[in-house]
Each structure stands twice: as C-alpha cells, then as structure tokens.
Amino acid sequence: MTLDAALSAADRGLDAALERLFALLRIPSISTDPVYHADCVKAADWLVDELTGLGFAASRRDTPGKPMVVARHEAPGPKMLFYGHYDVQPVDPLELWDRKPFDPAVEDTAAGKVIRARGAADDKGQMMTFVEAMRAWKAATGALPGNLVLLFEGEEESGSPSLIPFLEAHREELAADIAFVCDTGMFDTDTPSITTMLRGLLAVEFAVKGPSRDLHSGLFGGPAMNPNRVLAKILSQLHDGDGRVTIPGFYDGVTPVPEEIAAGWRALDFDAAAFLGEVGLSVPAGEQGFSVLEQVWARPTAEINGMWGGYTGAGFKTVLPARASAKVSFRLVGTQDPIAIRDAFRAWIEARLPEDFELEFVSRDGAPATVMPTGRPEFARARAALSAEWPNPAVFAGGGGSIPIVGRFREILGVDSVLIGFGLDDDGIHSPNEKYSLRSFHKGIRSWVRVLDAVRAG
Amino acid sequence: MTLDAALSAADRGLDAALERLFALLRIPSISTDPVYHADCVKAADWLVDELTGLGFAASRRDTPGKPMVVARHEAPGPKMLFYGHYDVQPVDPLELWDRKPFDPAVEDTAAGKVIRARGAADDKGQMMTFVEAMRAWKAATGALPGNLVLLFEGEEESGSPSLIPFLEAHREELAADIAFVCDTGMFDTDTPSITTMLRGLLAVEFAVKGPSRDLHSGLFGGPAMNPNRVLAKILSQLHDGDGRVTIPGFYDGVTPVPEEIAAGWRALDFDAAAFLGEVGLSVPAGEQGFSVLEQVWARPTAEINGMWGGYTGAGFKTVLPARASAKVSFRLVGTQDPIAIRDAFRAWIEARLPEDFELEFVSRDGAPATVMPTGRPEFARARAALSAEWPNPAVFAGGGGSIPIVGRFREILGVDSVLIGFGLDDDGIHSPNEKYSLRSFHKGIRSWVRVLDAVRAG
Numbered sequence: 071m072t073l074d075a076a077l078s079a080a081d082r083g084l085d086a087a088l089e090r091l092f093a094l095l096r097i098p099s100i101s102t103d104p105v106y107h108a109d110c111v112k113a114a115d116w117l118v119d120e121l122t123g124l125g126f127a128a129s130r131r132d133t134p135g136k137p138m139v140v141a142r143h144e145a146p147g148p149k150m151l152f153y154g155h156y157d158v159q160p161v162d163p164l165e166l167w168d169r170k171p172f173d174p175a176v177e178d179t180a181a182g183k184v185i186r187a188r189g190a191a192d193d194k195g196q197m198m199t200f201v202e203a204m205r206a207w208k209a210a211t212g213a214l215p216g217n218l219v220l221l222f223e224g225e226e227e228s229g230s231p232s233l234i235p236f237l238e239a240h241r242e243e244l245a246a247d248i249a250f251v252c253d254t255g256m257f258d259t260d261t262p263s264i265t266t267m268l269r270g271l272l273a274v275e276f277a278v279k280g281p282s283r284d285l286h287s288g289l290f291g292g293p294a295m296n297p298n299r300v301l302a303k304i305l306s307q308l309h310d311g312d313g314r315v316t317i318p319g320f321y322d323g324v325t326p327v328p329e330e331i332a333a334g335w336r337a338l339d340f341d342a343a344a345f346l347g348e349v350g351l352s353v354p355a356g357e358q359g360f361s362v363l364e365q366v367w368a369r370p371t372a373e374i375n376g377m378w379g380g381y382t383g384a385g386f387k388t389v390l391p392a393r394a395s396a397k398v399s400f401r402l403v404g405t406q407d408p409i410a411i412r413d414a415f416r417a418w419i420e421a422r423l424p425e426d427f428e429l430e431f432v433s434r435d436g437a438p439a440t441v442m443p444t445g446r447p448e449f450a451r452a453r454a455a456l457s458a459e460w461p462n463p464a465v466f467a468g469g470g471g472s473i474p475i476v477g478r479f480r481e482i483l484g485v486d487s488v489l490i491g492f493g494l495d496d497d498g499i500h501s502p503n504e505k506y507s508l509r510s511f512h513k514g515i516r517s518w519v520r521v522l523d524a525v526r527a528g
Numbered sequence: 529m530t531l532d533a534a535l536s537a538a539d540r541g542l543d544a545a546l547e548r549l550f551a552l553l554r555i556p557s558i559s560t561d562p563v564y565h566a567d568c569v570k571a572a573d574w575l576v577d578e579l580t581g582l583g584f585a586a587s588r589r590d591t592p593g594k595p596m597v598v599a600r601h602e603a604p605g606p607k608m609l610f611y612g613h614y615d616v617q618p619v620d621p622l623e624l625w626d627r628k629p630f631d632p633a634v635e636d637t638a639a640g641k642v643i644r645a646r647g648a649a650d651d652k653g654q655m656m657t658f659v660e661a662m663r664a665w666k667a668a669t670g671a672l673p674g675n676l677v678l679l680f681e682g683e684e685e686s687g688s689p690s691l692i693p694f695l696e697a698h699r700e701e702l703a704a705d706i707a708f709v710c711d712t713g714m715f716d717t718d719t720p721s722i723t724t725m726l727r728g729l730l731a732v733e734f735a736v737k738g739p740s741r742d743l744h745s746g747l748f749g750g751p752a753m754n755p756n757r758v759l760a761k762i763l764s765q766l767h768d769g770d771g772r773v774t775i776p777g778f779y780d781g782v783t784p785v786p787e788e789i790a791a792g793w794r795a796l797d798f799d800a801a802a803f804l805g806e807v808g809l810s811v812p813a814g815e816q817g818f819s820v821l822e823q824v825w826a827r828p829t830a831e832i833n834g835m836w837g838g839y840t841g842a843g844f845k846t847v848l849p850a851r852a853s854a855k856v857s858f859r860l861v862g863t864q865d866p867i868a869i870r871d872a873f874r875a876w877i878e879a880r881l882p883e884d885f886e887l888e889f890v891s892r893d894g895a896p897a898t899v900m901p902t903g904r905p906e907f908a909r910a911r912a913a914l915s916a917e918w919p920n921p922a923v924f925a926g927g928g929g930s931i932p933i934v935g936r937f938r939e940i941l942g943v944d945s946v947l948i949g950f951g952l953d954d955d956g957i958h959s960p961n962e963k964y965s966l967r968s969f970h971k972g973i974r975s976w977v978r979v980l981d982a983v984r985a986g
Contacts, residue, residue: 102843160845166741228843255747269746273844282808283624284959287831288727288929289713291859292823293804295813298832298854299767306764309757346751350740352884355753365750373745374756375847376838381855385560385686386731386892387617388857388930389833389958396756397839399846401749426810434844471746500847501742 075210076519080202083209084512087202088176088185090120091511094156094194095174095187101136101157101228110136110224113156117141117222124205125214131240133232136224140243143218147526151219151246151485153475154197154253155226158189159500166502176508181259181496183508192499195506196252196491196514197222203518216526219246223475226253229273229434230474237482245483248448248525252518253473254491256510257338262456262517263467265489266444267331267367270402271472272411272436273375276419277395278304279428285390294390295424298379301394304422308372308398312358315372315400317418323405327368331468335363338465348496367468371401393430400436401472408436437474443486448525452488455520459513490521533668534977538660541667542970545660546634546643548578549969552614552652553632553645559594559615559686568594568682571614575599575680582663583672589698591690594682598701601676605984609677609704609943611933612655612711613684616647617958624960634966639717639954641966650957653964654710654949654972655680661976674984677704681933684711687731687892688932695940703941706906706983710976711931712949714968715796720914720922720975723947724902725789725825728860729930730869730894731833734877735853736762737886743848752848753882756837759852762880766830766856770816773830773858775876781863785826789926793821796923806954825926829859851888858894859930866894895932901944906983910946913978917971948979 080087099113100106114130114137121128126141136157161171169175174187185195200220207215221244225232237244257263280297281290310316327335342362346352356365365371379394381387400411412433420429442449444466456464469489479485492510493499538545557571558564572588572595579586584599594615619629627633632645643653658678665673679702683690695702715721738755739748768774785793800820804810814823823829837852839845858869870891878887900907902924914922927947934945950968951957 102845103841160839160841162839162841227845271746271846273846275844280809283956283961285807286929286958287829287833287857288729288859288927289824289953289957290807291829291831291857291928292814292827293800293812293820294807294809295811296831298835299763299813302760302763302766302832302835305757305760308760342751349743349748349752350884351738351752353753353882354751355757355882356750362751366747369750371745371749373749373754373846373848374760374838375745375845376840376849377756377760377852378836378840380832380834381618381620382834382836382853383561383618383620386733386855386857387560387685387833387958388729388731388831390831391834394835395840397844399745399749399844401746424811424813426808469746470749471744495747498741499747500744500845503741 072211073520073523076207077516079209080206080515080519083202083206087198087515091185091195091198092174094198095189096172098172099157099224100160101225102160110157114139114224117156120201121220124208126220131236133236135232138236139222141220143214145214145217147216148247149217149219150525151221151244151249152200153221153249153251154200155193155223156197157224157227158194159192159227161188163502168503184505185508185511186503186505188504190504190506191493191497192504193226193253195511196493199252199492199511199514199518202515203522206515206519207522215522219244233475233478234482237478241483246485249479249485249487250521251473251475251487251489252491254469254471254489255493255495257465257467259494260461262460262464264449264453264464265469266442266466267468268440268476269370269470269472270406270408270437270439271474272400272402272408272433273397274412274415274431274433275395275397276432277393277430278423279393279430280424280426281390281392284392287388287390290390296390297394298391300424300427301377301379301396304419305374305377305396307422313356315370317411317414319414320370320411322410323407324370325404327364334466335367335468345495366470368403370403370406373399375399401470403439406438408438412436437472437477440476442489446486448488451524452490452521455524456490456517459517459520490517492517530669531978531981534665535974537667538664538973538977541660541664545656545973549643549653549656550632552656553647554630556630557615557682558618559683560618568615572597572682575614578659579678582666584678589694591694593690596694597680599678601672603672603675605674606705607675607677608983609679609702609707610658611679611707611709612658613651613681614655615682615685616652617650617685619646621960626961642963643966643969644961644963646962648962648964649951649955650962651684651711653969654951657710657950657969657972657976660973661980664973664977665980673980677702691933691936692940695936699941704943707937707943707945708979709931709933709945709947710949712927712929712947713951713953715923715925717952718919720918721925722907722911722922723927724900724924725926726898726934727828727928727930728864728866728895728897729932730858730860730866730891731855732870732873732889732891733853733855734890735851735888736881737851737888738882738884739848739850741850745846745848748848754848755852756849758882758885759835759837759854762877763832763835763854765880771814773828775869775872777872778828778869780868781865782828783862785822792924793825793926803953824928826861828861828864831857833857859928861897864896866896870894895930895935898934900947904944906946909982910948910979913982914948914975917975917978948975950975
C-alpha cells in the first residue's frame with residue numbers, strides 16, 4: 071500500500087528531516103526587526119532550494135517586504151494549496167532563554183523529547199511537516215502526492231503587509247480547491263484538532279504625550295502631569311470589574327456560540343484548572359459568565375502586549391518622561407469590525423486625555439474573525455485521517471489565535487482552509503525557550519501523509 | 529580690595545575655566561550604570577589633579593562604590609565644607625539629544641549663551657563654580673580663601689550608598705563650622721536663591737509577576753491575567769481624583785507651611801502659568817487646594833518614574849508578559865518617615881495583587897525632608913553677598929528636589945548647610961539637551977567669591 075510505504079519512509083527519514091529543520095531554525099528570520107531582513111531572504115532561499123530539490127517548480131518572489139516562496143507541482147486531481155510561514159517572533163527577553171534561540175537541539179524533558187529553538191513550533195517545525203510528508207510520499211512512490219501549490223510567507227509575525235497584493239496578483243496560480251494551513255495546535259497531547267473558528271486581530275500602538283521634554287521629579291513632581299500616570303489610568307479602564315472591555319460598541323457583532331458547537335465544546339471536558347495551572351495561574355481573568363474555553367475560543371479580548379515610559383534601566387532616575395506608550399491588541403469574534411473598533415478605541419483614549427496632552431496613534435486594519443465551512447468533505451476526510459494517526463479521535467475546535475490568511479484565501483482566492491496543526495499549549499510560542507515536541511514533528515509528518523492520501527483523490 | 533581683585537580674576541579667567549569644565553564634562557561619569565565605572569574613577573582623578581594643582585591636599589578616596597574626592601586647605605578662621613557631585617544622570621533617550629551628551633559646547637540660544645552637555649548643570653558646572661572661585665581668589669591674593677575642605681562625591685545620582693559610612697569614618701576631617709552645597713537653582717534668571725527647605729526622597733522599584741512565562745495572547749488572552757493590566761490598575765490608584773496619594777498613612781507628618789514662610793512665598797509672585805507653560809503644560813496636576821509653588825516646595829508626591837512590561841520594540845508582538853515593572857519615587861516633606869511609607873506602599877500594592885500574582889519589591893531607605901536653620905549668621909551674609917552680584921535681592925526659597933547630603937551633614941557631622949545654586953528651571957537636568965547658562969557659570973563663580981569673602985572671616 072502506498073500509504074504504509076509513505077508512512078515507513080517518514081519514519082526512516084526522521085533524523086534527516088530533523089537535520090533539515092535545524093538548518094532552517096538556525097536562520098534568525100525575525101520579520102518584525104529590520105536588522106534581520108537578510109536572514110528572512112536567506113530562509114526563503116533555503117526553502118526554494120529544498121523544494122526545487124524535491125521536484126517542485128519553486129521560486130522566491132520578492133515583495134516590498136519579505137519574499138514569498140511559491141512551489142508548484144501540477145498533476146491530475148484536486149489542487150491543494152499549503153500555507154506556512156518561515157518568519158519568527160523576536161527573541162527578547164534573551165536572558166530568559168536556557169540556550170541560544172537560533173541554536174536548535176533536541177532536548178529530553180519530563181514530557182518527552184522536544185526540539186528547542188525560536189520558530190520550532192511557530193511555524194518552521196509545523197511548516198516542515200508538509201514538506202517532509204511530501205518527501206516521504208515521493209520516497210515511497212517516486213512522485214509527489216498530487217496537484218500541489220505551496221505558499222510560504224515571511225511576514226506572518228509582522229501583519230502580512232505584502233500578502234493581499236500578492237494574492238491579488240497571483241490569483242490564478244494560487245487558486246485551489248482546498249487550502250491546508252499548519253499553524254495551529256492539538257487539543258491535547260493525544261487528541262488532534264481541526265480548528266474551525268478563529269478570532270480576528272487588531273493591533274494598535276499609541277503614546278500619550280504631555281510635557282515638552284523629560285522633567286526632573288524634584289523640580290516638577292506635583293504640578294506637572296506625568297504621562298506614566300495618564301497611561302496607567304487609561305489602560306486601567308480598558309476592562310471593567312467583570313473583565314469586559316469598556317470601549318463603546320466593542321461588543322457589536324459578538325454573537326453567542328451556536329448551541330450545537332457549544333455542546334461539542336462541553337463534551338471535550340476541557341480542564342481549565344490544568345490549562346491555567348500549566349502557566350502558574352489559577353483565577354480566570356476573562357469575562358465573568360463564560361468558561362475558560364469560551365473565553366479563549368469565542369470571546370473577544372483586549373490585551374496590553376507592551377507598555378513603557380520613563381526610565382527602565384538599572385538603578386533609579388527621578389524623571390517625569392515626556393511620553394508614555396502602549397501596544398494593545400484585540401482578538402475579535404463574530405462580525406466585530408476591526409476598523410470600527412480601531413476608531414472607537416482612538417476616541418475612547420482621546421476622551422481620557424488631560425487637556426494639555428496629545429495622542430499618537432498607529433494601527434493596522436486588522437482582520438475579522440473567521441468560521442470554516444465544516445460541511446465540506448475535506449473536513450471529514452482529514453478528521454478521519456488524523457484519528458487514524460493519534461490515540462484519540464480528532465476534534466473540531468475553536469481557536470483563540472488569529473490567522474488572517476484564512477480570510478484572505480476565502481476573499482481573494484475563493485478557497486476554504488482546513489487548519490491542522492500539532493502545537494501544544496506549553497510550546498511557548500512567542501516566548502523564551504520555544505519548543506516543538508519531537509512527537510508532534512514526527513506524527514505531524516505522518517498525519518500529513520495520511521491527509522494527503524485521503525484528500526488527493528478528490 | 530581683595531574682593532574686587534578676585535572678581536576681576538574670575539572675569540579674566542572665564543575662558544580657561546570653561547576649558548577646564550569642558551574637560552570634566554567630556555568624562556561620561558554615569559554612576560547608575562556599571563558600564564561607566566571607570567569613567568567615574570577618571571572624573572575623580574581629574575578633580576584630584578585640579579585641586580592638587582590649586583594647592584589643596586587632595587586625594588581620591590575609594591569606596592565600595594564610586595570614589596570620593598576630598599581636598600583640604602588649613603588656615604585660620606571658620607572651617608567651611610563644600611559639597612558637589614561629579615557623577616551625572618544617564619543620557620537616554622539618546623536620540624532626543626541635538627548633540628552628543630559628552631561633547632560639550634557653548635551654544636547661542638534665544639536666552640543667551642549656554643553650556644550644553646550632560647552634567648553641565650547637574651552638577652559639574654555648579655560644582656566647578658566653587659573651584660573656580662577659589663582659583664580666582666588665589667590668583668588675586670596668592671592664597672586660597674580660608675580654612676577649606678571640599679567633598680565631591682560620585683554617587684549622588686544613584687542614592688549615595690557609600691556616603692554614610694564615609695562620613696562616619698571621616699568625622700573629624702570633614703566636620704566644619706558650616707557647609708555650602710551647590711546643587712540647587714535660581715528663583716528666576718535675575719533672582720538668586722538660598723534653598724531653606726528640601727523635600728525628602730524614597731525610591732522603590734517593584735514588579736508584579738503572574739504567569740510563569742510569557743504567553744501568546746491568542747492562546748491565553750482572556751483567561752490569563754496580564755501583568756501589564758495588573759500594573760496599570762495598581763498605578764492608576766496611586767492618586768485620587770484630587771491628586772492626593774492614596775497610600776494609608778502617607779500624609780502622616782505632613783504639616784502646613786508656617787504662615788511667615790507662606791507669606792514670603794506669596795510675595796515672590798511666582799508665575800505658575802509660565803512655569804508649566806515652559807514645559808508645554810497648562811493644568812496643574814498636584815493636590816487640589818494648593819498653589820503650584822506649594823505643590824513643588826511643600827507637598828509630598830508620588831511619581832511613576834518608569835514603567836515597563838511586555839514587548840516594547842518595533843512592530844507588534846502579541847504577548848502577555850510574565851511580569852511588569854515600575855519605578856516609583858516619593859518626595860517627602862515635614863516629618864514623613866521614608867521607612868514607614870516604604871512599608872505602607874508595599875502593603876498597599878500587595879492588597880491589590882490578584883490571588884495568583886507575586887510581588888518583587890526593592891527600595892532604598894530614602895531620606896526625610898530637611899529645613900535649614902536660617903537664623904544662623906551665614907545665611908544673612910550669603911544672602912547679602914548674592915544680592916550684591918545679581919540684579920535682584922536673593923530670596924529664601926523652598927525646593928522640590930531632595931539633597932540627602934544636607935540631612936547627613938547635620939546628623940553625622942553636626943554641620944548645617946547653606947544651599948546656593950545657579951541652575952534655571954529650563955536647564956533640563958535629567959533630560960536630553962541638559963544645559964547650564966554661561967551667565968550662571970560666570971556669575972556663579974563671582975557669587976562664590978563674594979560669599980567666601982563674606983563668610984571666611986567668621
């Protein structure tokens with residue numbers, strides 16, 4: 071059987087696959103920091119070389135930002151589009167890493183072997199499960215597994231500014247019958263998951279500016295309003311006592327989870343105490359009246375991702391700064407409109423500024439939430455394929471993260487996406503000591519072999 | 529006349545005095561940052577060389593922190609102790625400087641010539657007015673002006689950790705009849721000032737720690753409590769709607785300004801709108817019911833000197849940080865007890881922490897406020913000397929800053945201090961583009977020549 075042969079090839083090739091992943095993980099392709107631009111290009115070139123070697127027609131496509139990598143293999147059958155991203159998050163605070171973030175290694179842990187590096191889980195390790203599954207298929211059969219187009223981008227962690235124009239300019243090349251995205255997680259270590267709802271995202275950076283220059287707190291402390299004090303006061307009002315966001319109109323478009331989906335979630339028997347306990351917390355901070363699972367999968371949020379003002383170095387400096395800043399992001403659900411929320415947030419801040427303060431405000435358009443068409447046959451086939459690989463049957467899950475590509479594929483290419491990933495809650499993506507379970511990498515490759523086998527025939 | 533000859537010598541020597549000050553300003557003696565330790569030692573050595581050249585018995589006295597510089601000249605008459613500090617504040621944010629902070633120059637401005645450099649006003653320029661006055665005196669008379677001991681420290685900007693043990697170990701050498709401190713300001717550009725009240729200082733740094741690691745806001749946003757949110761909420765409660773500090777017991781020991789002093793302040797005709805307008809503000813932020821002058825000179829404050837948490841670099845990172853931090857300093861008046869306030873602040877924060885959060889808390893003992901014994905004859909003599917130099921008569925003023933040395937001199941050496949300085953409100957000490965008026969430097973030197981003449985005879 072082709073399937074068994076391809077799975078065996080995946081098993082035999084695991085060590086070599088790891089070596090290839092390590093080579094990619096060694097490239098510090100941080101897309102949010104211009105210092106690493108050349109490394110992003112290097113990562114794209116590395117992927118082009120790998121995919122060309124596998125028999126794809128692969129090329130680097132430069133954009134005003136980071137390059138796209140596109141690889142095609144034409145064959146009979148339904149056209150399948152595969153999406154991943156080769157860029158990674160920044161690594162600060164560096165001092166909290168136990169090893170250098172771009173010096174990958176397999177480490178033994180209490181929970182088994184893990185691949186430790188920035189990008190191991192998000193998203194290089196996940197993206198390479200596609201590539202290695204296709205390699206295993208080819209090793210077993212002599213040919214790539216069907217009608218394939220791969221799109222790997224390098225701006226996912228910085229808001230994908232080049233993505234829309236690129237999709238619009240390459241509609242025909244990229245349009246497919248179905249898309250697969252590998253940038254999500256397992257429900258738990260034994261239960262694979264297809265993510266069928268995703269929250270949207272709006273990210274805003276702002277600064278409150280008061281005094282025309284930094285002031286000495288001895289000379290001006292008291293009569294001069296301190297921007298740190300203004301910022302703290304504004305940010306403290308973002309949530310009410312019940313954990314609800316206080317911006318007027320914020321909840322417009324937020325709808326309850328349909329009962330049939332909610333019932334499925336209840337059946338998952340999600341362990342909220344373990345979920346929070348794993349990160350050292352015990353008291354849910356989200357909206358009262360909703361379960362932890364609903365808070366993550368189905369409710370919108372406002373989070374202060376960063377704030378800073380004044381002197382933050384060693385020792386003390388008795389300064390009143392001229393400005394204080396914050397980065398705030400919103401996770402959106404239902405039909406919440408990122409543009410309307412951006413404007414409402416701006417007005418909400420302005421209404422809270424002291425008379426002689428000014429606001430600096432920078433935002434991106436953001437992306438609304440998405441709900442997948444789970445009635446399509448690919449969902450059932452993929453679910454069965456995953457259930458064959460893992461100890462427990464696959465579940466349809468919500469997802470707290472935001473993967474704007476899914477909406478873009480639908481709007482621009484007319485393609486629906488199946489989101490399958492093998493990340494775990496404790497992978498520490500966006501955090502120090504990011505890891506990807508070696509089991510996720512291995513069984514992830516095997517899972518894609520199975521999904522390809524189930525879907526390629528159409 | 530000796531006085532006139534010494535004043536003429538000061539005038540003639542101004543250019544050379546500037547060159548010497550520039551040499552000192554070129555040394556980046558930032559005491560709060562260990563990177564600059566060698567530069568602090570270099571500044572101390574430079575002072576020892578200068579003072580030795582002037583005929584003092586001068587030496588560098590190493591401490592566990594930055595060295596002290598002590599210079600003595602024994603002569604008949606009352607023993608006068610002079611205090612200044614050669615260390616300077618950090619220079620960040622560097623990008624707001626119009627020239628390199630340690631590349632001093634005289635610049636023409638709308639308000640006249642200024643010496644531009646970090647430390648020009650705080651305190652190298654002020655400290656050197658002592659030294660240059662003594663040099664002018666010696667140039668005119670062939671001898672130093674009396675029974676002198678100079679103490680220049682290098683830890684003033686970092687809380688003077690070595691000062692108390694040093695004073696205790698050198699009581700006899702440093703004990704004097706009167707001390708002069710040059711680290712304060714003019715009342716306005718034409719009105720010299722003797723500062724007779726100083727606020728105390730307590731500085732605290734703390735962090736609120738929640739999740740055991742940084743979290744992804746997509747995976748955990750909602751149920752996981754964000755330390756930035758906790759910190760903003762705590763800091764927002766530090767002041768009530770009337771600008772009063774809300775920590776229980778904070779106002780214990782705060783007494784009204786005595787009516788005779790308050791009357792003197794009212795007579796100063798202080799222009800609050802101009803004071804705030806100069807730094808781009810219009811609405812006083814301090815306690816309601818007190819004038820701006822009272823807010824700065826006679827009321828205690830709590831200021832957030834720095835706060836930070838999460839991602840603060842370029843672009844966006846959708847992180848929930850594991851911790852968020854703040855530096856808060858308090859200016860104290862009357863008999864407010866820094867130890868009691870430190871403990872009350874700690875308890876006040878702890879009462880506001882979520883159940884599964886922890887507090888990290890670091891403080892220094894701080895220093896209480898001080899009130900000078902203005903009945904001593906040196907105050908009247910110095911006031912007359914200053915009034916002879918400047919367009920307007922000298923005033924007795926309050927001071928919003930904190931100069932703990934004054935309390936230490938009283939407690940450990942039994943010496944009272946006369947605080948005279950020539951800084952202006954717009955000097956930008958602790959800020960980018962710090963400057964010291966060339967007029968302050970020149971007339972400051974002349975002022976000390978006059979004060980020495982008035983006080984040296986006892």
